[in-house]
Amino acid sequence: MPFPKAVRLVEVGPRDGLQNEPEPIDTATKLELIERLGAAGIRHIEAASFVSSRWVPQMADHCEVMTGLTRHPGATYSALTPNLKGLEAGLECGVEEVAVFGAASEAFSQKNINCSIAESLQRFEPVLERAKAVNVRVRGYVSCVLGCPYEGEIAPAKVAEVSKALYEMGCFEVSLGDTIGTGTPFKAKRLIEAVSRDIPMDKLAAHFHDTYGQALANLYAVLEEGIAVIDSSVAGLGGCPYAKGASGNVASEDVVYMLDGLGIETGIDLNKLADTGTWITQAIGRPNRSKVGVALAAK
Numbered sequence: 001m002p003f004p005k006a007v008r009l010v011e012v013g014p015r016d017g018l019q020n021e022p023e024p025i026d027t028a029t030k031l032e033l034i035e036r037l038g039a040a041g042i043r044h045i046e047a048a049s050f051v052s053s054r055w056v057p058q059m060a061d062h063c064e065v066m067t068g069l070t071r072h073p074g075a076t077y078s079a080l081t082p083n084l085k086g087l088e089a090g091l092e093c094g095v096e097e098v099a100v101f102g103a104a105s106e107a108f109s110q111k112n113i114n115c116s117i118a119e120s121l122q123r124f125e126p127v128l129e130r131a132k133a134v135n136v137r138v139r140g141y142v143s144c145v146l147g148c149p150y151e152g153e154i155a156p157a158k159v160a161e162v163s164k165a166l167y168e169m170g171c172f173e174v175s176l177g178d179t180i181g182t183g184t185p186f187k188a189k190r191l192i193e194a195v196s197r198d199i200p201m202d203k204l205a206a207h208f209h210d211t212y213g214q215a216l217a218n219l220y221a222v223l224e225e226g227i228a229v230i231d232s233s234v235a236g237l238g239g240c241p242y243a244k245g246a247s248g249n250v251a252s253e254d255v256v257y258m259l260d261g262l263g264i265e266t267g268i269d270l271n272k273l274a275d276t277g278t279w280i281t282q283a284i285g286r287p288n289r290s291k292v293g294v295a296l297a298a299k
C-alpha cells in the first residue's frame with residue numbers, strides 16, 4: 001500500500017507523558033505545554049485524564065487543565081474517561097472528546113483499571129451511550145497490543161477482538177498501544193493486518209512506546225500498511241504507571257522529522273515543536289528523549 005499523503009498526529013504528552021511523573025507538576029506548566037503544542041500546529045492534544053486521583057495523582061487537576069487551556073481554532077483537546085463517573089466529571093469541565101481505555105491482556109486490564117476485559121467493555125457501554133447523547137466523540141484505546149508486562153506475547157487475534165468490540169460499540173477510532181514498546185516491525189505489520197480485517201484502516205491509530213528503541217521502525221512498518229494516525233509525546237515524555245519499566249511514547253519531534261523526510265504532511269512546525277520539547281524537559285527536570293529535539297537544540 002502507498003504511504004498516506006498526510007498523517008494526523010495525536011499529541012499525548014500532557015496526559016501519557018506526564019501521568020507518571022513522581023513530583024507534582026503545576027497546572028500552569030501543563031497549560032503552557034498545551035498552549036505551545038497548539039502553537040506548533042498540533043491539532044489533536046490529549047490534555048488530561050478523569051481517573052481516580054488516588055490511582056494517578058498527577059492527573060488530579062484535570063478540571064483546571066480542561067477549563068484553563070487556550071483553544072487553538074480547529075484543534076481538539078481530549079481526555080481519558082474510564083467510566084461513567086469520569087465522563088460526567090469531564091463533561092462538567094467542558095471536554096469535547098474523550099477516550100476509554102481497555103487492554104488485550106487480562107492481567108494488564110486488572111492492574112490498570114481494576115477489572116477484566118469483559119467487565120471493562122461493559123463499563124464502556126454507558127460511557128459511549130451518554131457521550132453520543134451529548135455529541136462527544138469517544139476514542140478507544142487497546143493496551144498491550146504487542147506484548148504485556150505480565151503475560152508476555154499477546155495474540156493479534158485477541159487485539160483484533162477487543163478492538164472490534166470498541167469499534168462496534170461506537171468508538172470513532174481505535175488506538176493500538178504498544179504499552180511496553182516490545183514490538184518489532186513485522187509483528188507490527190501482522191497486528192495491523194489482523195485488526196484491519198474488522199476495522200477500516202482510517203479508523204486505526206498507532207500508539208507506540210519506545211522502550212526498546214523500535215517505535216520509529218514500527219511506525220514506518222505500519223505507515224506502509226496504511227496507518228495515518230500516530231500518537232506521540234513531545235520529548236518522548238512518559239511511561240504507564242501500571243507497566244513497570246515502560247518508557248515514554250515515541251517522541252513527537254522524531255515522528256515529525258521522519259514524516260517530513262518521507263514527504264508526508266502533518267501541518268506541524270518542527271522547530272516550534274522541538275523548542276517545546278527543550279522547554280518542558282527543562283521545566284520538569286527530565287532528559288529530552290527526542291534525538292531530533294536534542295540535535296536541533298544543539299545547532
Ligand SMILES: CC(C)(COP(=O)([O-])OP(=O)([O-])OC[C@H]1O[C@@H](n2cnc3c(N)ncnc32)[C@H](O)[C@@H]1OP(=O)([O-])[O-])[C@@H](O)C(=O)NCCC(=O)NCCSC(=O)C[C@@](C)(O)CC(=O)[O-]
Pocket residue numbers: 016019049050051052053055056080081082083085086087101112113114115141142143144177178179207240241242
Ligand atoms: C478506572 C478506575 C477509576 C476504577 O477504579 P475502581 O477502584 O475499580 O473503581 P470503583 O468504581 O470501585 O471506585 C473506587 C473509588 O474510585 C472512585 N472513582 C471511580 N471512578 C473514578 C473516576 N473516573 N474518577 C475519579 N474517581 C473515580 C470512586 O468514586 C470510588 O471512590 P471512593 O468511594 O472509594 O472514595 C481506577 O482503576 C483508575 O483510576 N485507574 C487508573 C488507570 C489509569 O489512569 N491508567 C493510566 C492510563 S492508561 C495508559 O496509560 C495506556 C494508554 C491509554 O496510554 C495506551 C497504552 O500506552 O497502552
